[in-house]
Structure formats: C-alpha cells, structure tokens
Amino acid sequence: MEKQNESSKMAAERQIAQDIERLNKLISATSSPDDQLYYRLGNAYRKQGDFTQAMNCYLEAMAINPDSPAVEAHRMLSDIIEFYHKDYYNP
Numbered sequence: 001m002e003k004q005n006e007s008s009k010m011a012a013e014r015q016i017a018q019d020i021e022r023l024n025k026l027i028s029a030t031s032s033p034d035d036q037l038y039y040r041l042g043n044a045y046r047k048q049g050d051f052t053q054a055m056n057c058y059l060e061a062m063a064i065n066p067d068s069p070a071v072e073a074h075r076m077l078s079d080i081i082e083f084y085h086k087d088y089y090n091p
Contacts, residue, residue: 019044035065042070051081 023041030037042057054077061070 013048016044016048020048033060033064035061035068035070038064039068039070039073042073046073046077051077055081 020041023037023044027034027037027041038057038061042054042061045051045054045057055074058070058074058077061068062074
C-alpha cells in the first residue's frame with residue numbers, strides 16, 4: 001500500500017511540474033497579461049511548496065486585476081507564512 005501512495009504522490013508532483021511548464025508557456029505566448037494565468041500559476045507553485053514563486057505570481061495577478069481571486073490567495077498564503085515561517089520575515 002505504501003508503494004502505491006508513493007507512486008500516486010510522484011504522479012501528482014509530475015502533474016504539477018507539467019502544469020507549471022504549460023502555464024509559463026501560455027503566459028509567454030499571450031500578447032496581453034492575463035491575471036487568471038498568473039493566479040493559476042501561483043496555485044501550482046503553492047501546491048509544489050514554492051511559496052516565494054506563488055506569492056510573486058499572486059502579486060503579478062493583483063497588479064493586472066485588483067479584483068483577482070489572487071488577492072484572497074495572497075492573503076491566505078501570507079497568513080500561513082506568518083504563522084509557520086516567521087523567519088521569512090526576519091532574516
């Protein structure tokens with residue numbers, strides 16, 4: 001059973017990496033910035049555990065559209081970082 005769980009976890013990690021690659025290509029290919037693409041990219045980075053990249057993507061989405069769902073995602077991730085990773089703010 002443990003082997004199956006590990007296999008499922010690896011498949012999910014590969015899927016997230018593929019999503020990140022695909023979203024980066026879409027962002028590069030679009031002529032005008034799309035807040036939804038940055039929001040989705042931020043979510044993929046968050047799932048991967050890369051909070052710095054996720055925050056950057058959420059900030060980019062918020063700069064494009066101040067009413068983006070990235071506003072709430074950014075707030076929630078900030079709360080998580082502040083609670084669990086206080087050293088991020090105090091180097």
